[in-house]
Amino acid sequence: MSTEATSAIKVPVSGKSANVSEKKGSKKNGKIEQVQFTLKTPKGTKDWADKDMVIREGIFNSLSQLFKRHGGVTIDTPVFELREILAGKYGEDSKLIYNLEDQGGELTSLRYDLTVPFARFVAMNGISQIKRYHIAKVYRRDQPAMTKGRMREFYQCDFDVAGSHDPMVPDAEILAILVEGLTGLGVTDFKIKLNHRKILDGIFQVCGVKDEDVRKISSAVDKLDKLPWEAVKKEMCEEKNQPEEVADKIGEFVKLNGSIEEILSILTKNELLSNNPSAAEGLKEMQILDTYAKAFNITSFISFDLSLARGLDYYTGLIYEAVTAQSAPPKDADQKKKNAKTDDEDASEYVGVGSIAAGGRYDNLVGMFSGASRSSGKAGASIPCVGISFGVERIFSLIKARLESQQFKVRPTSTQVYIMAFGGGEGWNGFLAERMAIAKKLWSAGIECEYLYKAKANPRKQFDAAEKSGCPVGVILGKEEYPQGKLRVKLLGTGENDDGELIDIDDVVEVVKSKLKDGNVDGVDEVTRLLKGL
């Protein structure tokens, strides 16, 4: 069903109404006025329903299982936070935060992501170690772009590890989770671009960028996934006042990408960089990461890409982004050709496409809540963290497109059995109470079943309803058979015109279970199989 339909309706409003928006349209003389408004959801939001909802629930389920497999626990934080909790965390994007009206009491805002509430939760409860996942909606007053799947209300699926651990151990597992999560959803055509903030900072330093300019040059580099180098260089030189030779030196570095091993071998040969304390620390960590990535057998997905910078200020170490050619917005007529799978394409071909998962290490965010001083940089109870956020709406679009291309029919309900009564003529009461009693038996056995909400229903209408539900088994109460303690159980949708199997009423649960098993029909497994692209 369409969830974008809108219709203008007229609602009569009394002048006495206490409602603000209605008051606007009414004169204050008590006369009834007409206020017209459009029946729609707010800008940048939508209803989810029907098959889309089944697919999305399948994705959430797959990711929840993944997170649990890795020892994750889930938390649920309020949809709004005290406004001061969010303040100063999102830089320029703070203007996109939704505020709640001041109706007396505290000032609050809708959460902008799940990371800041997580850091607040960790600090507030004095937690020293946790692996938590959180699947929930976040809110951004962005310009919505429905076609690109960018909404003002959208889901994030986050997994984060907080706590002091040996270097790169949780980081490597997060990358394993990223690979396991995407492949588990049938998305295999992706690369993980990764980089290290400390190496990036070291590069800027050895190229001659002043310390106070590092963040803004980093944010210029961050645009390399959308702009060509020449445009980024221009921004560095003209807007951000860097000498051309500084920009050119940076340019030499940020064009590098390849396996961790390859890029490390290039960078470690650069003595200037190796001797830079920040870069040296980053290089050492990347070396450790390489060992763990090999243990997890995920190196084929990884591209160490020095152009990756990531926008958010709070990252302090490893950063990463999973990109797929599939998610590229159509740019030209060759798009379809580009979308075709190729096994040997390198990471550069993925440049410019949207990311489907991203994250990084942020060691100081919890400390901002635990009493750390932002101006001095001194740590309070700082809890290092590393995490990943799956872009579930984009992943949804990929999967939906795949299912459509396979002409796979997703069933919106889980109904397994439709209960029907056949009969007619003199004294026929429609067996409604009898159908209810059979339904009760099946429900009590955990079997999903329905029947037509009609006292006397004709067979055609009942079969139509069963067919519409797409359920595999029919149970039929015949006018003569039922009073003799008998029912028919019939496989539906087989195209065969048989009468089904005549059984004792008492055996209905057992027989239905066996038919469902024979037909290998299981709503959940179907969706799982389908998500995995099997």
Add this chain to the structure above:
Amino acid sequence: MSTEATSAIKVPVSGKSANVSEKKGSKKNGKIEQVQFTLKTPKGTKDWADKDMVIREGIFNSLSQLFKRHGGVTIDTPVFELREILAGKYGEDSKLIYNLEDQGGELTSLRYDLTVPFARFVAMNGISQIKRYHIAKVYRRDQPAMTKGRMREFYQCDFDVAGSHDPMVPDAEILAILVEGLTGLGVTDFKIKLNHRKILDGIFQVCGVKDEDVRKISSAVDKLDKLPWEAVKKEMCEEKNQPEEVADKIGEFVKLNGSIEEILSILTKNELLSNNPSAAEGLKEMQILDTYAKAFNITSFISFDLSLARGLDYYTGLIYEAVTAQSAPPKDADQKKKNAKTDDEDASEYVGVGSIAAGGRYDNLVGMFSGASRSSGKAGASIPCVGISFGVERIFSLIKARLESQQFKVRPTSTQVYIMAFGGGEGWNGFLAERMAIAKKLWSAGIECEYLYKAKANPRKQFDAAEKSGCPVGVILGKEEYPQGKLRVKLLGTGENDDGELIDIDDVVEVVKSKLKDGNVDGVDEVTRLLKGL
């Protein structure tokens, strides 16, 4: 872990900050000022975590399965709606609606319940029939009462049937769902109080209440679950200007309760009432309902209670409320005795306790969005609806208390296997990459496992971590055994001091699966069993 801990912290703030709440505390001279704020969640909200989260997810899962069993599909609507959608739906309680700040664009408010968004969804998409469930948070600026489980942000679990069907057919199934839902969660000590708005209206009419006074007299009756009859009578006579004889006549009716059969037999003998058109229609429907309730075998839970009125204006037919003695707030020292289960207690003993599920029929709400005129009462595209809302936070409290009384240990993680490396001395590297490789094997097989995030971990710390997680199986990589292609698999928490079973590395998935099966250990089933109170 406590989620109510708060700590006052100091955060330095620059006067340049764009943040409103921070600006308040800072002088506008650019000097860094100290702003103190409390690290907490907004009033009436809380974080959910740890075991509470496991129990709550178990409840949601149980109810979702229930709703799917009855042919339900789920929808997801935005957390905020256009303000005019909510306007005029909640009477006096409209003042409890949370508004979003006017930041340019549309005026919006957080949803107050899931029913109005559902009606908006049905009308907007021109849906003629749907069985939908929705588990989501709603928002009310009420005075929070944490001890009673009343919060400003809380979950509702709703199932509603929209569409024109034969009388009382979906209504009866909703009652079956109510019984199945509560008993499926191990709550068996409850009564469903039910009544019919049309009978209630008929009673008021035959008692001499004027048409324009019916709603306010109904709302006085609604207080009978909290006040004695004398207080309600006083309100009717003194505040609502009814003659004493009218109130007394009403009093005769509203004290009636019993089985549908019993109450129907009393009411149908009352000629005045039987001849009232509204009451007659209601009585006919109750007669039909009785047949269906018997088919579903749920009559023992039902009490036809003429004192039930339900606050919301939009109900038009059958109304109901499930109450349990267990949820009674302690009033006196006898409380504990009262809480004890008794099989023969009648419905009157449940009076005054909180309801754990409630709902009713509302045939005109969708029509308000489809173009119906509220002043004239003429219907547009009116879609009759009937639904139930489970009070999941109260049910949560009941279940949690039960688990605590049984000293049942809920595990926060789903971890099944802890992977450990034993060794030491010269050349010992801690087998971290090796543990990762084994973990990868188990994850790929869908098995939940963890290992200590430490390169070289001592055996004691690894066992402690395994024990803390409460997982049933340990996999041990021995310094000598592992290089020979061997592992040990050991059942944990048995108290036995054995060395486990020595196996080939290649067999690890198979052996672990068999151990998990032997131990009959399954996190999900455990919670399910526990929720059912088995």
